[in-house]
Amino acid sequence: MKILAVVTALLAGGSFAPAQDATKAEVEGKLNNIKVTMDFQNAPIDQVVDYLREISGMNIFVDAKVRDKNLVISLKVTEISLRSIFGLILKPHNCDILFKDGVLQLMTKEDVADRTMKMEIYDCRDILYPISQFPGIDLDLSAAGPGVIIQPDAGDSGSEIPIEEMVRAHTGGRSWEENPKAVVKMQNGLLVVKNTPEVHKQILRLLDLLRANK
Numbered sequence: 243m244k245i246l247a248v249v250t251a252l253l254a255g256g257s258f259a260p261a262q263d264a265t266k267a268e269v270e271g272k273l274n275n276i277k278v279t280m281d282f283q284n285a286p287i288d289q290v291v292d293y294l295r296e297i298s299g300m301n302i303f304v305d306a307k308v309r310d311k312n313l314v315i316s317l318k319v320t321e322i323s324l325r326s327i328f329g330l331i332l333k334p335h336n337c338d339i340l341f342k343d344g345v346l347q348l349m350t351k352e353d354v355a356d357r358t359m360k361m362e363i364y365d366c367r368d369i370l371y372p373i374s375q376f377p378g379i380d381l382d383l384s385a386a387g388p389g390v391i392i393q394p395d396a397g398d399s400g401s402e403i404p405i406e407e408m409v410r411a412h413t414g415g416r417s418w419e420e421n422p423k424a425v426v427k428m429q430n431g432l433l434v435v436k437n438t439p440e441v442h443k444q445i446l447r448l449l450d451l452l453r454a455n456k
Contacts, residue, residue: 336350360436360442366431405449408448
């Protein structure tokens with residue numbers, strides 16, 4: 243369908259990177275750019291976090307569920323990013339980081355998902371079907387012909403736009419496959435979505451593109 247080609251082209255040329263406030267942008271910069279050298283053997287998580295607080299100047303909080311795991315860290319690395327450090331010490335224990343309210347929080351992956359996921363319902367009934375093209379008119383001026391022949395347009399067929407598939411393909415990265423709590427489902431023209439606020443922003447942009455190019 244023509245509308246799918248237009249929207250797909252627009253999506254390919256754009257970026258869905260969410261706008262970030264200055265504080266979050268600063269934290270992201272530190273996570274990516276601060277290089278860390280460390281050598282810990284059988285160190286408790288709090289000792290490691292104290293060291294990371296000192297070299298980064300960041301507010302770092304260890305959630306009670308992470309502390310209850312009694313993590314003991316043995317890690318020797320040279321000049322790797324702060325983000326990589328957190329990945330090395332947390333991912334093997336099913337934990338992750340979440341920046342919220344000015345604090346970088348160390349939490350279980352399940353709690354990170356629960357804190358960031360939200361449910362929204364989008365009414366897509368106005369864009370679920372493309373506008374049908376009017377049939378073309380073919381003039382036949384021969385004496386034996388009928389004079390005017392109505393020819394059906396070979397363009398858009400009026401079939402339903404696969405909005406659910408477009409959302410999966412153009413928003414959310416791999417979250418739809420990797421996060422078991424992520425949901426996207428079209429039901430009677432209503433798009434039911436559960437994902438992070440950033441992904442919801444991406445979906446809103448996609449739906450705006452569909453409406454603009456209907």
